[in-house]
Amino acid sequence: MRHCFGVDIGGTTVKIGFFAQDGTLIDKWEIKSRTENGGENILPDITKSLNDYLTEKNLDKKRMMGIGVGIPGPVNKQGIVQQTANLGWGYKNIKAEFEELSGMKVRVENDANVAALGEMWKGGGDGYGNLVLITLGTGVGGGILVGGEAVVGEHGGGGEIGHMQVNPYEKEVCGCGRRGCLEQYASATGIARLTRRRLEKDDSPSTLRGGEISAKTVFDAMKEGDVVATEVVEEFGSYLGKAIETIAVIIDPHIVVIGGGVSKAGEILLDYVKKNFRKEAFFANKELKFSLAKLGNDAGIYGAAKLFIN
Amino acid sequence: MRHCFGVDIGGTTVKIGFFAQDGTLIDKWEIKSRTENGGENILPDITKSLNDYLTEKNLDKKRMMGIGVGIPGPVNKQGIVQQTANLGWGYKNIKAEFEELSGMKVRVENDANVAALGEMWKGGGDGYGNLVLITLGTGVGGGILVGGEAVVGEHGGGGEIGHMQVNPYEKEVCGCGRRGCLEQYASATGIARLTRRRLEKDDSPSTLRGGEISAKTVFDAMKEGDVVATEVVEEFGSYLGKAIETIAVIIDPHIVVIGGGVSKAGEILLDYVKKNFRKEAFFANKELKFSLAKLGNDAGIYGAAKLFIN
Structure with a gap:
């Protein structure tokens, strides 16, 4: 051996x-x-x-x-x-x-x-060689495999899916200097930002008011039935679902694996992403599979x- | 031999x-x-x-x-x-x-x-193995090469870039049943549709009024300085440029080759696409090359x- x-x-x-x-x-x-x-x-x-x-x-x-x-x-x-x-x-x-x-x-x-x-081999990717890993952490990262090989890209920029522009009307600036990047909505900091923005909009009651606002507290509040938190998770799912829909028409992967700290919210997170993806997916991509990452660090x-x- | x-x-x-x-x-x-x-x-x-x-x-x-x-x-x-x-x-x-x-x-x-x-080998792709061919014809088609190999996709749906959603606010329906697909703006029929829509909006003078409206007549009018036609080409370039920007953050190609009947408009078409692409491209993709397809049929x-x- x-x-x-x-x-x-x-x-x-x-x-x-x-x-x-x-x-x-x-x-x-x-x-x-x-x-x-x-x-x-x-x-x-x-x-x-x-x-x-x-x-x-x-x-x-x-x-x-x-x-x-x-x-x-x-x-x-x-x-x-x-x-x-x-x-x-x-x-x-x-x-x-x-x-x-x-x-x-x-x-x-x-x-x-x-x-x-790693996820393809021993984790949530179940051996599928056409795989997209989306990592929802402080930022949004991505790794793309086609036929089991990483898409490195010509300038090493393959899989930079955190910087797909998903909202042409965004006013705040992303870390990359552009506006409306996926990272502004689907990262841990993005979810906190969406939440603060939603709380400021009106006086709707929410257990999130006055407390710590993070991806974890938002998903926890949503699981307890908090209406504002549920709206935020829906918005998060809508942006991420749309981004995956776009990735799918371009490279048509077998499976999307979602990892990073935010994914600790569990299967309920996948539910919101899948629902939003399927709402408008192109017919050839309807069978796309979803999974949570399993290997963590x-x-x-x-x-x-x-x-x-x- | x-x-x-x-x-x-x-x-x-x-x-x-x-x-x-x-x-x-x-x-x-x-x-x-x-x-x-x-x-x-x-x-x-x-x-x-x-x-x-x-x-x-x-x-x-x-x-x-x-x-x-x-x-x-x-x-x-x-x-x-x-x-x-x-x-x-x-x-x-x-x-x-x-x-x-x-x-x-x-x-x-x-x-x-x-x-x-074919374009990679003997055409506008100059031997670059990380290549995206975008065909602007009656519809919008695409072929994606990574490392010289086609991205077929898990369900044969790789490179369906005509069905990237580039306008979430579109009201008319695409042939695929969804709304806001690239094909609705960048195909020959899409350009004619944009033109009719623009002409109906107000009474701006244009040599296109009353005549045949096609991708060819629109690009010809633009070359003659027609203001309405120029606005339409700008809009076409904006949608196509944005779509290419999204493709670039996902797979980071070396070159984008544009072919199909619409590409007969020539280098001026590339100018509008490049200008709109570069306006907001992610830093890693700024060096992306553009070329017209050379092999035709x-x-x-x-x-x-x-x-x-x-």
Whole structure:
């Protein structure tokens, strides 16, 4: 039995998984991401952690299949990034540098794409190779697989579905400088924004008034029957459903998997998205499946390992 | 030198090309599409035409690489269609039937996808494997290539970009039964519809009043400085530019190639589309290239042949 590492590099922590060739996750751990000084310590820190592990387990580096890596930013087919703001990196040939440091083979992809690979392989994607992962967190991220391969895009910008424009009449500005992006309605911050906007509109009673407003409190209030919260979730579902409808006419996926912190609201969230999607979907896409992500924070290490496992 | 056929089956004619292995088009011709009786004669008619050609040229069928085929409808990876209305076909295993009839290898794809392959290979796509072909004809069709391969989609519905919803406030119904589809604004019929709507709005003078209204007359009037026609072209460019912006954040292509009858308006059409695209494009997509299709009605036979030529 041979093995590989799956490494998911984030702005705060690096998640590391040690996998058997058959896809079994044997061990996992985290180290800190030292992003200071242009992130110069990140790859050496990971290398030390992997070497320590191999030494401790008395494993031969030459028998390792390689290291799959997920990166929080656009990365091209050669494993080169132009800039990865969250890690402090400017131009960097990650693949070449990390192979040199570690003495193992390295494959690198964008973190949203490896998360999509992970969900396809071991999570909510049930093996479907035509898959869209939508991550509803602080922002809205996306990973798109066609025939089991990530759609990286020509400039590393594939799957940037948080920046689909879904409302031409929006007045507030998105983080990207444009207006009406999906992220302004379907992220955790977007749902809070919709809620504040709705509460300011009139005096309708709501348990949300005066309390903390977050995606969690809104979904919780909706589950308790709060009318204002239900209206907000309906609006959220309408924007996300429409965005998925547009994705569907373009690439016609088999399944849409929804993950990220907001997806902890559970099946009820899917209900609102599906209802709004089906209301106006193109006939060829009516059979599109929906699922919640299942791997949580482990999607990245699974997907990174999958870069080496067939 | 070996050879292959590229066959583009349409509802009126079947276009056939005979290609050398190096991609040279040696001969091309057309036969009628006999769609009566469930289209039962179409494949036998093509087979006879190919056999006659091989006999006349004294070529050995065993030396042929195969027959690439484009079909006007969704077709799955196995070369099976559920229904191809324009040809009279219901369920049909085209690949198996045509291989049996012809004694040659057969590969089948959707006609929009093979046209995209053709433009990538020998047309306006300049060899770029991440390409979107948008065909502005009676309707709006699309073919999407990622890494040089067509995005067929799970239900054969990939690239149905004529049915992206670009106007949530549209009142008239699209052919698909929904409202606000790109096809309602960017097809030849869509441009005529926009023009009639604009002319009815007020009494602004226009050379288009009282005459024939078509995509051609509108673009011609715009080139002559007609203000109403210019407004219509601007509106057309705004809808198409926005749709391309959305496609770009999803799959981040290298180039968008615009073809179909409407594209005969020439470079000025691209100017209006590019201007509207760039106005609001996501930063990662600003470098997207645009081109006019170059192969016209031959895109299908080139792309079909490409299914056998590396």
